[in-house]
Amino acid sequence: xxxxxxxxxxxxxxxxxxxxxxxxxxxxxxxxxxxxxxxxxxxxxxxxxxxxxxxxxxxxxxxxxxxxxxxxxxxxxxxxxxxxxxxxxxxxxxxxxxxxxxxxxxxxxxxxxxxxxxxxxxxxxxxxxxxxxxxxxxxxxxxxxxxxxxxxxxxxxxxxxxxxxxxxxxxxxxxxxxxxxxxxxxxxxxxxxxxxxxxxxxxxxxxxxxxxxxxxxxxxxxxxxxxxxxxxxxxxxxxxxxxxxxxxxxxxxxxxxxxxxxxxxxxxxxxxxxxxxxxxxxxxxxxxxxxxxxxxxxxxxxxxxxxxxxxxxxxxxxxxxxxxxxxxxxxxxxxxxxxxxxxxxxxxxxxxxxxxxxxxxxxxxxxxxxxxxxxxxxxxxxxxxxxxxxxxxxxxxxxxxxxxxxxxxxxxxxxxxxxxxxxxxxxxxxxxxxxxxxxxxxxxxxxxxxxxxxxxxxxxxxxxxxxxxxxxxxxxxxxxxxxxxxxxxxxxxxxxxxxxxxxxxxxxxxxxxxxxxxxxxxxxxxxxxxxxxxxxxxxxxxxxxxxxxxxxxxxxxxxxxxxxxxxxxxxxxxxxxxxxxxxxxxxxxxxxxxxxxxxxxxxxxxxxxxxxxxxxxxxxxxx
Numbered sequence: 001x002x003x004x005x006x007x008x009x010x011x012x013x014x015x016x017x018x019x020x021x022x023x024x025x026x027x028x029x030x031x032x033x034x035x036x037x038x039x040x041x042x043x044x045x046x047x048x049x050x051x052x053x054x055x056x057x058x059x060x061x062x063x064x065x066x067x068x069x070x071x072x073x074x075x076x077x078x079x080x081x082x083x084x085x086x087x088x089x090x091x092x093x094x095x096x097x098x099x100x101x102x103x104x105x106x107x108x109x110x111x112x113x114x115x116x117x118x119x120x121x122x123x124x125x126x127x128x129x130x131x132x133x134x135x136x137x138x139x140x141x142x143x144x145x146x147x148x149x150x151x152x153x154x155x156x157x158x159x160x161x162x163x164x165x166x167x168x169x170x171x172x173x174x175x176x177x178x179x180x181x182x183x184x185x186x187x188x189x190x191x192x193x194x195x196x197x198x199x200x201x202x203x204x205x206x207x208x209x210x211x212x213x214x215x216x217x218x219x220x221x222x223x224x225x226x227x228x229x230x231x232x233x234x235x236x237x238x239x240x241x242x243x244x245x246x247x248x249x250x251x252x253x254x255x256x257x258x259x260x261x262x263x264x265x266x267x268x269x270x271x272x273x274x275x276x277x278x279x280x281x282x283x284x285x286x287x288x289x290x291x292x293x294x295x296x297x298x299x300x301x302x303x304x305x306x307x308x309x310x311x312x313x314x315x316x317x318x319x320x321x322x323x324x325x326x327x328x329x330x331x332x333x334x335x336x337x338x339x340x341x342x343x344x345x346x347x348x349x350x351x352x353x354x355x356x357x358x359x360x361x362x363x364x365x366x367x368x369x370x371x372x373x374x375x376x377x378x379x380x381x382x383x384x385x386x387x388x389x390x391x392x393x394x395x396x397x398x399x400x401x402x403x404x405x406x407x408x409x410x411x412x413x414x415x416x417x418x419x420x421x422x423x424x425x426x427x428x429x430x431x432x433x434x435x436x437x438x439x440x441x442x443x444x445x446x447x448x449x450x451x452x453x454x455x456x457x458x459x460x461x462x463x464x465x466x467x468x469x470x471x472x473x474x475x476x477x478x479x480x481x482x483x484x485x486x487x488x489x490x491x492x493x494x495x496x497x498x499x500x501x502x503x504x505x506x507x508x509x510x511x512x513x514x515x516x517x518x519x520x521x522x523x524x525x526x527x528x529x530x531x532x533x534x535x536x537x538x539x540x541x542x543x544x545x546x547x548x549x550x551x552x553x554x555x556x557x558x559x560x561x562x563x564x565x566x567x568x569x570x571x572x573x574x575x576x577x578x579x580x581x582x583x584x585x586x587x588x589x590x591x592x593x594x595x596x597x598x599x600x601x602x603x604x605x606x607x608x609x610x611x612x613x614x615x616x617x618x619x620x621x622x623x
Contacts, residue, residue: 008075009036009072009073009074009075010057010074010075010076010077011057011071011072011074017057020076020077021050021053021054021057022050024049024050024053024077024079025049025050025079025081026048026049026050026051027048027049027081027082028045028046028047028048028049028081028082028083028084028085028087028088029045029046029049029079029080029081029082029088029091030043030044030045030079030080030082030088030091030092030095031043031044031045031046031049031052031053031077031078031079031080032077032078032079032080032095033070033074033076033077033101033103034074034075034076034077034078035073035074035075036073036075038076040099040101041070041073041074041101041102041103042070042101042102042103042104043092043095043096043099043101043104044092045085045088045089045091045092046088047085047088047337049079049081053077053079056071056074057071064298064300066103066298067103069103070103085334085337085340086337086340086341086344089311089334089337089338089341090315090341090345092311093311093312093315094315096312114129114130114131114144114145114146114149114152115129115130115131115142115143115144115145115146116128116129116130116142116143116144116146116152116156116210117129117130117140117141117142117143118140118141118143118203118206118207118210119140120139120140120141120200121139121140123196124166124189124196124199125199125200125203126166126169127156127159127160127165127203127206128169129152129153129156130142141207141317141318142316143207143210143211143317144291144293145293145294145295146291146292146293155209155210159206159209160185161185162242163202163205163206164184164185164186164187164202165185165186165187165202165203165206166186166187166189166190167180167185167186168180168186168190170590171190171191172190173190173594173597174589174594174597174598174602175191176191177190177191177193178190181193187199187202205220205221207318210291211317211318211320211321218244221240221244222244224240225237225240225241225244228240263323263324263325264284264285264323264324264325265283265284265285265323265324265325265326265327266281266282266283266284266323266325266326266327267281267282267284267326267327267328267360267363267364267367268280268281268282268306268309268310268326268327268328268367269328269329269364269367269368269370269371270297270302270305270306270309270330270368270371271368271371271372271374271375272299272300272302272305272375273299273375273378273379274299275299275379275382276296276297276298276299276375276378276379276382277296277297277298277299277300277305277375278294278295278296278297278371278372278374278375278378279294279295279296279297279305279306279309279371280292280293280294280367280368280370280371280374281293281294281295281309281313281367282363282366282367282370283323284323284363285323292370293313294374295309295313296378297309302329302330303330303331303332303333304333306328306330306332307332307333307334307338310326310332310338310342311338314342314345319345319346319347320346322342322345322346322350323350324346324348324349324350324351325350325351325353326342326350326351326352326353327353327355327360327363327364328352328353328354328355328364329354329355329356329364329368330354331354332352332354335352335354338352339351339352384428384538385427385428385429385542386401386428387538388428388538388539388541388542389401389402389427389428389539389542390538390539391537391538391539391540391542392484392538392539392542392543393539394539395522395531395533395537395539395540396484396511396513396522396524396531398483398484398511402483402484403426403427403483404424404425404426404480404481404482404483404484405424405425405482405483405484405486405542405543405546406422406423406424406482406484406485406486407422407423407485407486407487407488407543407546407547407549407550408420408421408422408456408459408460408463408485408486408487408488408497408550409421409423409488409547409550409551409553409554410440410452410455410456410459410488410554411551411554411555411557411558412440412445412450412558413558413562414447414448414450415445415446415447415448415449415450415451416446416447416448416562417558417561417562418439418440418442418445418450418455418558419437419438419439419440419554419557419558419561420437420438420440420455420456420459420554421435421436421437421438421550421551421553421554421557422434422435422436422437422438422459422463422550423435423546423549423550423553424482425542425545425546425549428542430549434480435553436463437553437554437557438459438462439561440455440458440459441458442454442455442458452489452493453492453493453495453496454496456487456489456493456496456497456500457496457497457499457500458500460485460497460500460501461500461503461504464501464504464506464510465504467504467506467509467510468504468505468506472506472508472509475506475509476509482510482511483511484511484512484513485497485510485511485512485513486512486513486514486515486543486546486547486550487512487513487514487515488514488515488517488547488550488551489514489515489516490514490516490521490523491514491523491528493514494512494513494514494523494524494525497512497514498512498525507525512525513543515543515544515547516530517547519535520533520535520540520544521533522540522543571585571592573620574616574617574620575616576613576616577613577617580608581606581608581609581613584606584607584608584609585603585606585609585617588605588606595617595621596621598618599618600614600615600617600618601614603617603618
């Protein structure tokens with residue numbers, strides 16, 4: 001049920017708030033809080049919708065700062081009624097996954113932790129490690145996030161040695177398999193020497209390893225090995241034996257002493273600080289610790305944090321990977337509801353245990369120690385960042401701690417392929433979603449003639465030209481307003497940027513400095529001498545990290561542009577091959593090396609390339 005949002009928050013209109021609350025039923029369901037722009041702020045569930053929603057607006061209710069801020073922005077409330085609490089839980093999880101409301105981000109995947117992805121949406125699924133969990137296709141599966149990156153890479157490497165899997169993201173050759181096929185490491189996916197159905201069966205076995213079902217997989221492989229031996233197929237039996245030995249070696253040194261070691265268990269614990277709560281989830285299968293996952297949350301009640309962790313984690317994984325037993329230290333707000341939902345999802349009984357004594361308590365104590373170590377690490381990092389930003393504010397005489405830092409750098413080789421980069425740090429940490437790359441448009445910057453000053457001025461004008469249209473009092477309130485702009489260079493580079501900002505009429509609104517490489521000196525506008533700083537003090541080190549990241553980002557982009565130009569330069573020499581045809585050829589063959597090996601018939605398959613032109617291209621590369 002949806003209503004048109006009004007212009008006044010509900011908390012400021014008690015009569016309208018009460019009418020809206022009376023419209024909400026007392027049944028089980030999901031509620032959605034919306035803001036002035038009709039965006040979803042928060043999604044929640046309850047077995048009694050009206051009572052739960054009303055609790056947000058009671059004066060006596062002790063709300064966290066985060067939720068209190070959310071309540072002040074609520075302009076309307078939407079609800080969806082369900083038949084049961086379990087349905088409400090499943091619907092809430094799906095809606096959160098779909099809309100990603102800002103105030104639902106209680107559980108965050110720590111960005112430093114990687115995932116393992118299996119692309120089931122493809123005929124021949126790929127298996128790779130990634131730090132970005134993109135839900136582009138519902139069929140693709142992500143496992144993790146894994147705390148021990150080295151162990152994850154080692155496991156994947158071992159799995160690729162045990163099972164015949166595609167070893168390369170792209171084929172090495174266009175018309176034949178590579179050496180991996182000849183030595184049995186790859187079943188020849190690039191040339192389709194194995195059917196998609198047979199290959200997916202192999203990948204399904206690999207998925208069992210990352211689901212923590214290695215014990216089941218070992219039993220299956222053992223049965224297959226014995227059957228092959230009975231059929232006198234000793235070559236197949238030997239291959240299966242090697243796979244079994246390889247899988248056994250994965251967890252040989254990670255034995256957890258618990259009774260009933262055939263039961264699959266997850267042990268979850270949380271350590272809570274002033275700004276963060278760190279959660280660790282240990283996956284124990286057949287008595288072995290097969291995985292350790294990590295998450296970060298905002299602080300709160302331990303039981304509420306663990307409830308959300310379990311809901312979001314088990315919603316994201318495959319039902320078959322849900323364990324039969326989950327160990328926690330704290331009482332959850334809705335233990336019975338969560339058990340029912342997990343049992344329905346898994347198709348078999350799932351038990352939630354609040355453990356206080358005996359061997360399972362020792363296991364949870366170990367998990368809690370790991371969570372405490374991770375929390376301490378994050379607090380040290382926060383402390384270092386806070387110290388660095390405080391020091392930078394004192395160096396630059398800023399009125400308050402800087403939140404957003406931007407740095408710009410230019411990269412080229414004697415003027416050719418000139419590009420620029422913008423790197424952004426938020427609260428001392430890289431914010432890669434705000435990174436930008438620029439191609440220098442200045443016609444005077446060409447091969448053999450570089451002009452870093454003019455290039456920087458161009459980029460700054462492009463970055464801040466929209467600011468020139470705003471009243472000065474509104475500039476600092478812009479969402480992407482930088483507290484400090486850092487230029488990689490000395491007084492000359494800074495002067496060109498200052499002149500560009502003066503032309504835009506916003507020089508007084510932007511704090512801009514430059515950081516010279518040779519002595520790590522900081523220059524500010526209007527002062528010919530650098531500021532008195534030491535290279536190793538925290539604020540300068542923060543600027544150096546920012547500058548080095550901008551340099552890395554610019555150089556990477558420049559190399560991409562130079563490589564692309566060099567690829568095209570060889571094709572430019574072929575008569576009749578214009579830009580669009582070059583683009584079509586590179587899109588078809590992916591690399592000029594493959595194009596050079598193509599036959600005239602293969603070249604002619606590309607749209608826009610006829611037999612005659614294909615013969616000319618072939619003869620150019622094969623004189």
